[in-house]
Amino acid sequence: MSEAFALVRMLAENLHLNEIPGFVNLTSSSNIDHRRFVEPVQALNAMMRRSWWQRIWTVQEAALPRDGILMCGSLEMPWATMTKAAANWRHHANSCCSLSKEKLYAVLDYATHGEPTYITLSTFQRNLLALETVRPGGQESGEQKFMRTFRLFSNRHSTDPRDKVYGLLGILGENHQPISADYKIKMSDLNDMLSRKLLLSGQFAVLYGEARHLDHGTGPSWAKNFGQTLNRVDQRIEDLRNNNRQDYKAASSKPAAVQVCGRMGLAFATVWVDEVSTTSRVFRAWESKEDMQAFFHECAGLINFASRKEKSYSLGGTVKEAFLRTAFGDRCRSSETQSAVRRPREAEKVKLKEWVWDLADVSPETKLYLGNNIKYNICNRVFFTTKEGLMGFGPSNMRSGDEVWVLFGAKVPVILRPLETMINREENCSGTSQSGYMARRHREVIGDCYVHGIMEGEMLGQRKEMTVVLR
Known part of the structure; x- marks a missing residue:
């Protein structure tokens, strides 16, 4: 465990990754002894797997004291040092040392306790900074x-x-x-x-x-x-996906309007977008980069990418541009923006096309970079198309016949499924304000989704306002 503490102290010193002892040798093609850096990472993995980090009631132990100390056996370290190390790792890994990080991840891309070993570093960062968010001085305010x-x-x-x-x-x-x-x-x-x-x-x-x-x-x-x-992998996927969700504006400019309708119903002001036509298989978190490449080939087949790539996408641009941006969820991770995400750059879209469609021989670091920026958008999701030719990624259990809706006040669209039951008189919300006309059939919620071309509020003002009752 002392090796884990030593690694944390080095990260707290704000060192570049290639200044950490053992790192240069670790990423060298001639290196045959990985122990100098791998063993501290494995020690950090062991520390982060301790039950203290897994229990809900220990959140208060870390959040409430103004000055904390982490103790592990006879070892101890100021909480501020731990937090500084996590913040430094996030900064370096996503800016000046991003290429070094990709090399490091490529070397540590083997399983430890069923997860890629490199996830240890992101787990350390996530756990510390999550707790820092709710500590005195770090707490946010607002109804959310x-x-x-x-x-x-x-x-x-x-x-x-x-x-x-x-x-x-x-x-x-x-x-x-x-x-x-x-x-x-x-x-x-x-x-x-x-x-x-x-x-x-x-x-x-x-x-x-x-x-x-x-x-x-x-x-x-x-x-x-x-x-x-959630397990650690799914939690990490949700964290990164939430960064995207917070940056979208599908209908956040319209005030939310939700009413109780009967015992199990809630009525939402909304606009209907389109009906789902086709869906792919589910891409799972445990699948490899090679599986991802094959998966995108399958998705491309659903839209006849080879023959239609230069055709117009129904909401602007070409089908090729829409498909590549959909793969990214139109967002990449970034340390340069407050939201921690940005639009994918042209070079990134070109690299994705070369790797997935042209089957070009791209470097392992490029594959890992693309995979890490795309995976959280597509993991545990399906690729889908709609009757009007829209495309996106949505919940694993969605299917043909489901519908895309945008609820007023929401940042992302949702997939809803029509039910056989009809709105009855008691659920008609009579005497209350409604948006437009009410959909006659109940719907059930399947989950949120990404649909290319409607994430910035494009549907508002283009479609009739409605009220839908969810059960």
């Missing part, structure tokens, strides 16, 4: 605070699943607690009650991802399963 805090720690475990929510209330402050702890109610009732309250206040992050009731006979499709625990 609960969902942002919950997402930061949704990979934490608790014996009682209700503590995944209740264990965070103490660090939020009274003004930001959406509910009070009540151990008399069941987890399913907590899911429904909390989801309803958040959605009525316009917090549509409840609908993101697929952590909702899969059996809608036990609860409404819009209710999030707050008791679900």
Whole structure:
């Protein structure tokens, strides 16, 4: 464990990656002894796998003291040093040392405890900076605070699943607690009650991802399963995907309008976009870079890319441009912007085309760079097209016949599925304000999605305003 502490101290000194002892030898083609750098990384992996980092109640232990000290056996280190090391790694890895990081990741691209070894460094960064966000002086304000805090720690475990929510209330402050702890109610009732309250206040992050009731006979499709625990890989994917979500503006310029309609229904002001026509297979997080290359070939086949690449995309530009930008989710990671993302550059799109379509021999570092910027947009998702020729990536369980909608106040579109049940008189929300006409059939929530050409609010003003009831 002393090697892990030594590595953290070096990172806290703000060293460039190639100034860390052992790093230059590690990435050299002539090096046959990786131990000088690999062993500290493995020691850091062992430290970050300790149960303290996995439990929900330890968030308060780290968040509430103003000056903390991390102790591991006889070793100790100021919390500020740990945080500085994590911040320095994030800065160097995403700016001046990004090429060095890709070389390092290529060398550490072997499994440790079933995960790529290089994920140790991003896990260290994520865990420390997530805790720093909720420490005194680092806490954000605003009505979105609960969902942002919950997402930061949704990979934490608790014996009682209700503590995944209740264990965070103490660090939020009274003004930001959406509910009070009540151990008399069941987890399913907590899911429904909390989801309803958040959605009525316009917090549509409840609908993101697929952590909702899969059996809608036990609860409404819009209710999030707050008791679900993500593994480290899926948590990392969600973190990076959330950076994209926060940067999109599909309908955030329109005020959210949500009303209760009956026992299980919520009515949303919205616009209908299109019906889903085709879907690909699901791309899974464990698949390799070679699998990703083959997957994009399959996706290209769904849009007849070879013959249509220079044709016009229905919302502007060419099919080729739309397809390449869709692969990235039209965003790349960046340390240069406040949102931590930016639009993909022309050179990046060209490299993707060369690798995926032209089958060019690109370097391992380029493959890893492209993969790391694309993977979180496509993992556990399917590629899909719509009847009007739109394309995007959406939830793993979406299918032909589902629909793309944009809810007013939301940053991203959602996939909804029409149900056989019709809106009844009690659910017609009579006497309340509605947007346009009401869709006659109920819908269920499948999840959020990326659709190229509608992520910046393009659909607002182009389509009729409607009200849809979700169950």
